[in-house]
Amino acid sequence: MSDRYAVVGNPVGHSKSPEIHTLFAQQTGQDIEYTRLLAPLNDFKTTVMRFAGEGGHGMNVTVPFKFEAFDLSSQLTLRAKMAGAVNTLRFDGAAIYGDNTDGAGLVADITRNAGLSLSGSRILLLGAGGAAYGVMLPLLERKPDFIHIANLDESKARELAGRFSAYGKIAVSSYGALRERFDVVINATSAGLQNAMPPVPSAVFQENTLALDLVYADNPTPFMTFANRYGAKVRDGFGMLVEQAAESFCVWRGVRPDTKPVFAFFGR
Numbered sequence: 001m002s003d004r005y006a007v008v009g010n011p012v013g014h015s016k017s018p019e020i021h022t023l024f025a026q027q028t029g030q031d032i033e034y035t036r037l038l039a040p041l042n043d044f045k046t047t048v049m050r051f052a053g054e055g056g057h058g059m060n061v062t063v064p065f066k067f068e069a070f071d072l073s074s075q076l077t078l079r080a081k082m083a084g085a086v087n088t089l090r091f092d093g094a095a096i097y098g099d100n101t102d103g104a105g106l107v108a109d110i111t112r113n114a115g116l117s118l119s120g121s122r123i124l125l126l127g128a129g130g131a132a133y134g135v136m137l138p139l140l141e142r143k144p145d146f147i148h149i150a151n152l153d154e155s156k157a158r159e160l161a162g163r164f165s166a167y168g169k170i171a172v173s174s175y176g177a178l179r180e181r182f183d184v185v186i187n188a189t190s191a192g193l194q195n196a197m198p199p200v201p202s203a204v205f206q207e208n209t210l211a212l213d214l215v216y217a218d219n220p221t222p223f224m225t226f227a228n229r230y231g232a233k234v235r236d237g238f239g240m241l242v243e244q245a246a247e248s249f250c251v252w253r254g255v256r257p258d259t260k261p262v263f264a265f266f267g268r
């Protein structure tokens, strides 16, 4: 019988993870079955424990359960501990291993797919929610010059900076105080989901700035359109999605698949 995996969320119908992991399995010759699992909003734990009890090997966790998955894990990787959230579960006997591959996925998309070395770069991170927490450690491990965080609620940005201050140089300000130019601007706000954008000034972009929106969209988000107008090269969050899936696949199966055929499959 194939080893069983699933993506669990609510909603989960839109998730591309089953297609992505099935392509990875075909490419690497791994015998797995990967499905979508809708968990009731008030009963994530039962859904996960039932899947594990029936022999499931691992799960990807999506909105809104990444914090509950963190609480459910009996062991956590450092990146999951620092993120305070789990997007990858691995079951082994009674143990539940929790990991967070979102940040590694973003770094892989920037370095492998966009071809940019993050070492010595000036990074602007917009937002201080769950996604921002997930990407901080993997970004700092690439030794950027510094990360500057801007958020509408500045106290949340300071809290985020405080958690990671031991890992590198981090600055915080309001959007209005942003004056300098950056090499990489990451939109980790959820503004794009409402077809809006954070109030970032055009002064942060220069020619060759990489402007990356974590939201994945068929059409450019307002942030991408704005950044492009001021000379930035733009990407949406599709690359991060595929790369975090490759990282999760590696956590489970010990082999990191080539992501290029997946981009081609989705016409990217």
Ligand code: NDP
Residues within 6 Å of the ligand: 102, 126, 127, 128, 129, 130, 131, 132, 151, 152, 153, 154, 156, 188, 189, 190, 191, 192, 193, 196, 197, 198, 199, 214, 215, 216, 237, 238, 240, 241, 242, 244
């Ligand atoms: P959260 O709800 O935890 O945080 C939302 C953040 O967005 C907060 O910092 C909030 O600011 C800010 N925000 C919301 N609306 C606006 C606005 N109109 N203008 C400026 N800031 C705004 O969400 P997540 O961090 O979990 O998710 C953020 C995005 O990242 C989502 O769109 C999600 O789809 C995407 N994502 C993509 C992944 C991928 O693989 N591509 C993986 C994970 C997430 P404040 O605190 O001031 O309210």
